[in-house]
Amino acid sequence: MTGARLEIRANVVSGLVPHITNLQKSAEMAKVEAVSVVPSVLAAAQSVLTESQRENGVAVIDFGAATTGIAIYEEGDLQHLAVIPMGGQNVTNDLAIGLRTDPEIAEVVKLAHARFGSDTLGEVETKVEKQTYKFNQEEIDEIVQARDTKRFLKQVLKN
Structure with missing residues (x-):
């Protein structure tokens, strides 16, 4: 066979073999058959996006504790997929260090007060147990934005 043109549309996602193998073994032990293995950000995109959104162009960002997944669609097709090793736990750790407090308290602060473009000024209160x-x-905004803008964008641009 000969030809003048060869085209392919493919998405290749790699993962550590031991991790994927462990997941597959766990599924088998539970007597569950996996139809396919997909990154969580793709599963999220499939569940929340309409076809017209994928056609018009959209990005889905899935923030996890340890990783953040990004899927970008344009003209109905997946154009970019990235999973970066940065998540909500990193923000919690930054807050714990920056606010000089325990990680448990920093997590409550993050969930209650960490917002982009926060209009709140001055002191905010966080209640943990009876304290x-x-x-x-x-200060909370500055810590969160430093993590999210500098490091996050550097990771995205690397991918």
Whole structure:
């Protein structure tokens, strides 16, 4: 056979073999057959996006504790897929260090007060068990934005 042109549309996703093998063994032990293995961000995209959104162009960002997945669609097709080793736990750790507090308290602060474009100024209160803690909202915003903008974008651009 000869030809003048060869085209392929493919998405190749790699993972550590021991991790994938362990997942497959766990499924087999539970007597569950996996139809396919897909990154969680693709599963999220399939469940929340309409066909017209994929056609018009859209990005889905799946923030996890340890990783963040990004799927970008344009003209109905997946154009970019990345899973970067940065997630909500990194933000919690940054807050714990920056606010000089325990990670458990930092997690509560993150969930209650970490927002992009927060309009809140001054002190905010966080109650953990029976103790109330006070933190400066501007300091929280600065810590969260430093993680999310600098490091996050560097990781995305690398991929």
